Amino acid sequence: MTNRDSRTPLYGIAVAAELAGVPQATLRQFEAKGLLTPSRSDGGTRRYSDDDMARLRRVTDLRDAGVNLAGIRRVLELEDENASLRDELRADTAEG
Numbered sequence: 001m002t003n004r005d006s007r008t009p010l011y012g013i014a015v016a017a018e019l020a021g022v023p024q025a026t027l028r029q030f031e032a033k034g035l036l037t038p039s040r041s042d043g044g045t046r047r048y049s050d051d052d053m054a055r056l057r058r059v060t061d062l063r064d065a066g067v068n069l070a071g072i073r074r075v076l077e078l079e080d081e082n083a084s085l086r087d088e089l090r091a092d093t094a095e096g
Contacts (some may be wrong), residue, residue, distance in 0.1 A: 006054075009039035009047030016048040020056050027056070033069050035059050035076065 016038075017024045030036045031046075036056060038046040048056070055076070062072045 004050070006050040009041075009049045009052075011048040011053065013038075013046045013048070016046075016053060016056065019053060020060060022056075022060060030056070030059055030069075033073060035069065035073055 011019065013024050013027055017027055020027070027036065027046075031038065036048075036052060036059065038048045038052050041047055058076070058079075059072055062075060063069075067075065
């Protein structure tokens with residue numbers, strides 16, 4: 001059995017919403033606020049990957065902890081930046 005790439009868009013909005021336990025409208029709001037960026041099919045249908053679902057869980061966890069959407073966006077930006085810097089450090093360490 002081949003391992004699936006976690007970036008592969010698989011889930012439609014209805015399935016993603018059900019898995020996350022949130023209404024579809026909430027997913028649309030998160031996307032409008034820049035918290036999620038699902039892939040789109042040729043017909044424009046949102047498709048969520050396993051990575052998108054992990055990010056969605058992070059967003060809902062932060063929201064449930066009382067962080068507002070602007071705060072969530074900033075937390076995610078900082079987490080993304082941190083991950084990028086760690087990747088750079090690993091690459092530099094591997095080269096040297």
